[in-house]
Amino acid sequence: MVWLRRGVQTAFLLLFLYLFLASAEHPIDRPGAGVRLFFQFDPLLALASWLASHAIPAGMLLSLVTLAVTALFGRWFCGWICPFGTLHHFCGSLRRAGLRDRMAAGGYTPWQRARYYALAALLCGALLGANLAGWLDPFSFFFRSLATAAFPAVNHAIVAVFTWLYDANPLGVTAVSEPVYEFLRRHFLAPQQPYYFGNVLLGALFMAVVALNFLRARFWCRYLCPLGALLGLAGRHSLVRLARRADACNDCRLCLADCQGGASPGTGDWHPEECLYCFNCQSGCPAGAIRIEWGRAPKAPRLDLGRRRLLACGLTGAAGALLLETHPVGGGRAFNPELVRPPGALGERNFLARCIRCGECMKVCPTGAIHPAALEAGLEGLWTPVLRMTVGYCEYECTLCSQVCPTGAIRPLGLAAKQAVRIGLAYIDRNRCLPYACARPCVVCQEHCPTPQKAIWLSEVEVEAPGGSRVTVQQPHVDPELCIGCGICTNKCAIQGPPAVLVASAGESRNPGNGLLLP
Numbered sequence: 001m002v003w004l005r006r007g008v009q010t011a012f013l014l015l016f017l018y019l020f021l022a023s024a025e026h027p028i029d030r031p032g033a034g035v036r037l038f039f040q041f042d043p044l045l046a047l048a049s050w051l052a053s054h055a056i057p058a059g060m061l062l063s064l065v066t067l068a069v070t071a072l073f074g075r076w077f078c079g080w081i082c083p084f085g086t087l088h089h090f091c092g093s094l095r096r097a098g099l100r101d102r103m104a105a106g107g108y109t110p111w112q113r114a115r116y117y118a119l120a121a122l123l124c125g126a127l128l129g130a131n132l133a134g135w136l137d138p139f140s141f142f143f144r145s146l147a148t149a150a151f152p153a154v155n156h157a158i159v160a161v162f163t164w165l166y167d168a169n170p171l172g173v174t175a176v177s178e179p180v181y182e183f184l185r186r187h188f189l190a191p192q193q194p195y196y197f198g199n200v201l202l203g204a205l206f207m208a209v210v211a212l213n214f215l216r217a218r219f220w221c222r223y224l225c226p227l228g229a230l231l232g233l234a235g236r237h238s239l240v241r242l243a244r245r246a247d248a249c250n251d252c253r254l255c256l257a258d259c260q261g262g263a264s265p266g267t268g269d270w271h272p273e274e275c276l277y278c279f280n281c282q283s284g285c286p287a288g289a290i291r292i293e294w295g296r297a298p299k300a301p302r303l304d305l306g307r308r309r310l311l312a313c314g315l316t317g318a319a320g321a322l323l324l325e326t327h328p329v330g331g332g333r334a335f336n337p338e339l340v341r342p343p344g345a346l347g348e349r350n351f352l353a354r355c356i357r358c359g360e361c362m363k364v365c366p367t368g369a370i371h372p373a374a375l376e377a378g379l380e381g382l383w384t385p386v387l388r389m390t391v392g393y394c395e396y397e398c399t400l401c402s403q404v405c406p407t408g409a410i411r412p413l414g415l416a417a418k419q420a421v422r423i424g425l426a427y428i429d430r431n432r433c434l435p436y437a438c439a440r441p442c443v444v445c446q447e448h449c450p451t452p453q454k455a456i457w458l459s460e461v462e463v464e465a466p467g468g469s470r471v472t473v474q475q476p477h478v479d480p481e482l483c484i485g486c487g488i489c490t491n492k493c494a495i496q497g498p499p500a501v502l503v504a505s506a507g508e509s510r511n512p513g514n515g516l517l518l519p
Helices: 002-022 043-053 058-073 076-081 083-093 099-105 110-127 138-168 174-187 199-214 219-224 226-234 280-284 307-325 348-354 360-364 400-404 415-420 434-438 444-448 488-492
Strands: 240-244 290-294 370-372 385-387 425-428 456-464 470-478 501-504
Touching: 002 076, 002 083, 002 138, 043 058, 043 110, 043 226, 043 348, 058 076, 058 226, 076 083, 076 226, 083 138, 083 199, 083 219, 110 219, 110 226, 110 307, 138 174, 138 199, 138 226, 138 360, 138 370, 199 219, 280 290, 360 370, 360 400, 425 470, 434 470, 444 456, 444 470, 444 488, 488 501
Parallel strands: none
Antiparallel strands: 240 290, 370 385, 425 501, 456 470
């Protein structure tokens, strides 16, 4: 059973990574159907989205399957399927510690109640409209970290190594390295090197969470994971149980040595809500006194969360939600001009109630325009998607971000509908624009404008050049009725430094109150 579990864990981790890499290409038909798979089976995301937005996408009803299986069979999802849990399980197995320390680590500790308090705070906050489950949800955390930090770093490292091999060509290795690089370029590497704002913080958090496994195996799963807490509560009285033969047990406690969930197996105080059903305790018992078998659920030790502590955490989550909800930006009181959301994004309040900060839209964007937000939408909007036009732009013929969103925060759009959506409005900074500020000819922004009827039009004007002579230049203007805010004019502007064409959120379709002009 241990080797079967390892095989299943590896298979699901490879499936997750395959779907992650597949989103780097340009998928056909419905790419989101595969990429969204793991998120749709996540009951924490479904519950938080439902509490915050009072709606749930049909695909996320698959999470009910996860809850039903957990109620019948226990936390097998965490121990066998969760790819983030698999990563922690592997890193925890690399921890070098003496037998006595490993046996002590396999026992239950009161600190493991922390994730239940985190779950209470998140759900109470979601009930008042602040959906922050994506901060700690394992699938969102894992995918976001891979998309914005790990994959860009690995991509850059591979390109740098093969570039050095090509330039230096030691011992004529290019005959071997170039075919390998071509294979990686076709099947693994991004079409262009991805860059993301905030990637250092996200990468540092990811490395810290992984490194904690060397302090205590599956540290994330034991102390931090709110999905594990939810599934632990659902599977507490499952029909699959740990049975200990008292007549065969010699109290050697070796079953604790490889228990990564801290479930205290074989001690008479087994905690089913902590058990990952990894079968390490059964395989590690030299007397064969421990079995995991079908049967009537035994009376489990009381899960004492403390009503006062649980209430305090719930009130903390609720108070935090109220503070976040009263932030002026995006709440109808004010609109941040730098907060440009992807096409198809819901109105700001509904968008924040549904977005789980998973980073799928960032990963799939072919120009790398979608980045994790800092504080453009307040703390509540941290790591939600925002467009950075200086890095990329919204491709006119692309609808990928709307296809991969698992919660409907970015609604699915056909190409014609997407091309009619306004995500913002471009405007000209005449202090930097060459025809205005320097009397130099430039029509780059107008040439790149993708709308069928150009949203940027030119007027021929005779101006005075620096030497006193008169020259005729074509000065650009933006037609607010035609501009969709795609940002290609900003991205392609010939001016170095701050571009002369900028995009603001004014005029966006999703928030009618955020208009450039009065009705």
